[in-house]
Each structure stands twice: as structure tokens, then as C-alpha cells.
Amino acid sequence: MSLPNVKLYHKAAVLASLLPIHQNKPPPQWVSIEQQWLQSQDIQTTLWTLPHLRANITKALPATLTTLKIWDDTRKLLCSCHPTPLSTPIKTLIHTIPDFNFRIWNRCGVFYIYSLLEKGELASFDYLKTAYTLPNTAYYSYLQLRSWWKTQIPHPIPQITTILTHFEKSIIADTPAVKPISTIYKLLLPQQGIKSLTCVRSWEKDLNQTLPEQTWLAAANATRGLTFCASHLETTRKNFYRWYMVPTRLATMDPQLSSTCWHCKQEAGTFLHIWWKCIKLQPYWKEVISLIHQHTSITIPNSPKALLLLMWDTEYPKPIKYLLLHILVAAQNLIAKNWLSPTNATMRELIRHLSQIGKFESNISRIPPNKSWRHEVWENWELKHPT
Ligand SMILES: [Zn+2]
Structure with missing residues (x-):
């Protein structure tokens, strides 16, 4: 019998509630309530900042802490690129890049790290300038991004068209996700099939290459x-x-x-x-x-x-x-x-x-x-x- 895993389903439901805060529209009401207790740090930034780099969240509401715990525990399954997923909002980099001016990027429609890619690498400033009509004044923050990129993003990113998980695609899409709980639930389910075999994982480590299930x-x-x-x-x-x-x-x-x-x-x-x-x-x-x-x-x-x-x-x-x-x-x-x-x-x-x-x-x-x-x-x- 194919009974659902209730614990995972609960986690998926909690995580699905994170999707609306990424869409470019007024956030749900619960966000402003939870935000008050997070004090100065923006809720989206708190989410995407690694736990050890987060500001003090001890005063956060229990619901926020539960969501953060589930998010931290499952982040590796939900996003495909680590330590910094490509779906990371650019504005959350203010904690890792001092004096980073994310607004100049957001104003031109660049909201996620994914938007900065070209052929698996950080795009050149000229390319981004043309693609998003960026002003020349964004060049300094581009240099900041470039030096941060070298340490945080794998080089180069393979299979760029398939690198985003369905969860990440839902974040970037800026439209309400279809069946978000089911999508997340599937990502949380333990991996099955040949790719879950220890020997396959060891071979991939030895080959320094990830190969598709079919191969x-x-x-x-x-x-x-x-x-x-x-x-x-x-x-x-x-x-x-x-x-x-x-x-x-x-x-x-x-x-x-x-x-x-x-x-x-x-x-x-x-x-x-x-x-x-x-x-x-x-x-x-x-x-x-x-x-x-x-x-x-x-x-x-x-x-x-x-x-x-x-x-x-x-x-x-x-x-x-x-x-x-x-x-x-x-x-x-x-x-x-x-x-x-x-x-x-x-x-x-x-x-x-x-x-x-x-x-x-x-x-x-x-x-x-x-x-x-x-x-x-x-x-x-x-x-x-x-x-
Ligand atoms: Zn030998």
C-alpha cells in the first residue's frame, strides 16, 4: 500500500507556505506578524542566510522557529546547488557582501542569483547591462558579486537547464505554484532507484561527475x-x-x-x-x-x-x-x-x-x-x- 508519509507531508505543507513570500506581490498577512518578532532582519533574508550567519532570532515566534528548522533540515533536498542555491534572492546577500547595493539590481528586474548566469558562469557586466538595462553605477556591486561568486558558486555549473529543482522553479517563476505541497513532498521523499545506491554515489565521487539515472x-x-x-x-x-x-x-x-x-x-x-x-x-x-x-x-x-x-x-x-x-x-x-x-x-x-x-x-x-x-x-x- 502506498500510504503517504504524514511527517514529510506536514513538512511539505510548512515549506509550501514559504513560496508566497517570494512572489512579487504583497506578502500574506502572517508575514507581517512574524516579521515584527524577527526585529530588524527581513524574513526572506533570514530564510536564505545560513544558520550560523543569521542575526539573533531567539525572539522569533515558535511558528517561525519551526519553519526555519524544517527549512534548514531540508534545504539540501529542495535546492540543487550548494552552499548557495541559485534560487537565492539577491537581496539576501547583504549579510555576506558588506555594503552590497541589491536595490539597483532589483529595480532592473534581477531578483535571483539564477538571473546572473550565462552558460553556467557568472555573466559579464556588459551582458547583464544589455539584458536588464542596468545603469553603469551597478558596476561596483557587480565587482562585489564577482568576488563573492568565486567562493560560493561551483565552477562552472553543469547542465544549467536542469539544475533548478521544481521548488526553486516555483520560487523564481513569480506565479503561484501548481500543487506546491505535492511538489515539495516528492522532493522530500527518500531517493529511490539506482541513484540512491551507495556504490553509485561512490562512483560519482570518484569520477567527479554526476550522471543521469538512465546512464x-x-x-x-x-x-x-x-x-x-x-x-x-x-x-x-x-x-x-x-x-x-x-x-x-x-x-x-x-x-x-x-x-x-x-x-x-x-x-x-x-x-x-x-x-x-x-x-x-x-x-x-x-x-x-x-x-x-x-x-x-x-x-x-x-x-x-x-x-x-x-x-x-x-x-x-x-x-x-x-x-x-x-x-x-x-x-x-x-x-x-x-x-x-x-x-x-x-x-x-x-x-x-x-x-x-x-x-x-x-x-x-x-x-x-x-x-x-x-x-x-x-x-x-x-x-x-x-x-
Ligand atoms: Zn598503485
Whole structure:
């Protein structure tokens, strides 16, 4: 049964009440009542200022304090860019930029940080001047904004068209949001699906890149139907889920163990290092890339994304993709096989391993109902590498 989470729904209802104060019209009556108790600080500014930078709010009404607590606890889920969301109103910067003249910007229709963007970066003053008919006198505050921007906004902002959450879009839109409580409720719900997996979060951290759910789903299913031999796929599956106990992980479990890489004995043996980055392993990956090129005329990038997660930017014809996957899966297998060995597997070993797999796959693909084009791939392989 899909029962709503009442606690989250209550939070969503409280947060939805914050939307009207951002719209460019007279605020609801409760705002003036709560404002009196906040003393000098404007309610919108209080909201968007980080808790440790806020003015004293001890005299605020209990309703205000509850709203602020819910907002502070959920802000990261509601907004997508941190520490300063792009939906932050410009006027709230007066607490972080001394003597900042926000009025000059508001008068010209620039109300949110989002309006200052061009291609994921802070727009030039000339661009903003033309876009919003800003006066030349705004240049000093633009310089103040520019120096503040360098420390507060990630550089550059990726995927600018999708960076705002629905909550932020409702704030910026200046029109009443449609079903605001439901929109916020969905953002507050715990993340589900592949993006919520710890291994995906760790991979994204290693790749220094956030990838869409679809890309991860494709990677998780990249080897589906590749072979009848489940053990052949074991290493690749374990790699995706980061199952392997690498030195840094073992050292956190037992402090007496070294966290240094087993192969180079120089750097920390992180998952990425052990599987790709290690200076001792790089020649192996280069040879694998060269082998792939010999057989498919494709040069795949020397990156963990392409080699370990089997994510490529191009869609290849089926037989090429099939062989490419087999080579990479086999290459990963041999790394696991030589896990503690000081040397890498040679290309001769990799070819022999692939030839054995080829024989098995080739035989299977000739038998009805599994009959397919796959044996032709292995016949070509056999011609190049006769056994
Ligand atoms: Zn190493």
C-alpha cells in the first residue's frame, strides 16, 4: 500500500507556505506578524542566510522557529546547488557582501542569483547591462558579486537547464505554484532507484561527475545477455557494486593493515587506484585499448568510466559492441585473477582467455534456440588468433 508519509507531508505543507513570500506581490498577512518578532532582519533574508550567519532570532515566534528548522533540515533536498542555491534572492546577500547595493539590481528586474548566469558562469557586466538595462553605477556591486561568486558558486555549473529543482522553479517563476505541497513532498521523499545506491554515489565521487539515472541503469545492464557463463561476468558485476576489499577499505576495518596500494606501494590503495589509476596498471589498460583498436578500429578512452563501468558515448553496431564488452569483461577478470601479483597479465594471456570464452560462446550460439550471429564474431577472432 502506498500510504503517504504524514511527517514529510506536514513538512511539505510548512515549506509550501514559504513560496508566497517570494512572489512579487504583497506578502500574506502572517508575514507581517512574524516579521515584527524577527526585529530588524527581513524574513526572506533570514530564510536564505545560513544558520550560523543569521542575526539573533531567539525572539522569533515558535511558528517561525519551526519553519526555519524544517527549512534548514531540508534545504539540501529542495535546492540543487550548494552552499548557495541559485534560487537565492539577491537581496539576501547583504549579510555576506558588506555594503552590497541589491536595490539597483532589483529595480532592473534581477531578483535571483539564477538571473546572473550565462552558460553556467557568472555573466559579464556588459551582458547583464544589455539584458536588464542596468545603469553603469551597478558596476561596483557587480565587482562585489564577482568576488563573492568565486567562493560560493561551483565552477562552472553543469547542465544549467536542469539544475533548478521544481521548488526553486516555483520560487523564481513569480506565479503561484501548481500543487506546491505535492511538489515539495516528492522532493522530500527518500531517493529511490539506482541513484540512491551507495556504490553509485561512490562512483560519482570518484569520477567527479554526476550522471543521469538512465546512464547508470544502462551501465548496470550493460552485460545483460552477453554470455551464458555467469562466472565470466562476476568481476564486472562486483566492480559495479564496488564489492572488492581494497587496501583503504581494509585499513579502516583493521588499523594494523596498510592502506597503501599492493602494486606500486606508493599511493593509497583506493578502489579507483587499484582498478585503474595505479601506475603499475596503466600499461595494461593501454595494451587492452590497443587490442580493442586492432579488432574493432575503435579507440575507447582510457577512463574508468569507459573501461570499468562500460559507459561509452557512442552506440556501436551489435557485433562490435559484443566483442568490446567481452574484451573489457575479460580484461577485468584478469586483473582480479592477478589481484596480489606484482605483475599484470600479459596480452597473450588475455587473448588466450578470450579464445576460451569464444569457443564456449561460439558453440552455444550455434545451438537452437540460441542460434545467433555471435559465432561469426568468434570465427573472426579465431582467424586472428588461431589456437
Ligand atoms: Zn598503485
